[in-house]
Amino acid sequence: MKTLYISSNIEHLNRTLAERIINELESALANGQQALNLALSGGRTPQGLLARLVDKHRDSKVWNHVQVYWVDERHVAFDHPDSNYGNLRSFIEALGIPLNQIHPMGSNPDTEAAALEYHNLVNAIAAQRLSSPLFDLTLLGIGPDGHMASLFPGTEHRNDTLYCKAAIQPESGQARISLTLPALNRSACCIFMASGESKAHIVSQVYNGEPDTDYPASLIEPPGPAIWYVDEGAAKRLPA
Secondary structure, rough: EEEEEEEOHHHHHHHHHHHHHHHHHHHHOOOOOOOOOEEEEEOOOOHHHHHHHHHHHOOOOHHHHEEEEEEEEEEOOOOOOOOOOHHHHHHHHHHOOOOHHOOOOOOOOHHHHHHHHHHHHHHHHHHHHOOOOOOOEEEEOOOOOOOOOEEOOOOOHHHHOEEEEEEOOOOOOOOOOOOOOOOOOOOOEEEEEEHHHHHHHHHHHHHHHOEOOOOOOHOOOOOOOOOEEEOOOOOOOOOO
């Protein structure tokens, strides 16, 4: 089950999605939830969204209750230009989230060990939340090949049992660390964000298609509907 929201452009997308995120988090807090687990994707797409949250919602009381996790990471130093954490760090800190509530991936220089450490971190959430969602809100992007997080085509990701694993970017050979389907599919609210005509083909394939190992993004099946926020460019090949 999927839900789709189409914005006229990336600025409108950032505005409407920022409102959705703050409303989701504030509603959870109002309902008595004290720890709000937010899982973020990297890349350039979320930067405008987080800038909007900083600009319009930094005074919200939710940020003291938010624990920030990463969906995936390029296993590089945090000050490297490719670091997902490094690219979003200034925005997250500007929201006033306490530093001990920010949980970057990859502090261990060994990729396999870093993945296991992050599995253990998420497993500790699972021990506290039992059958409840691990993450209250997860933000996902989608690659032109249908990958999301660092779960790439060519691997049967549905066999994963750990919450996090090491991965390799197929084209560059870059080491990655990624949450797995057992973690991502335990998200109360799972949101895909895509913009630009370069994403139109894959958005159409995944949004209209059935679960398919060729497109790992299609394997996201959270308890509620997967929510898609796209701009008109990314929605270009969707049926009217």
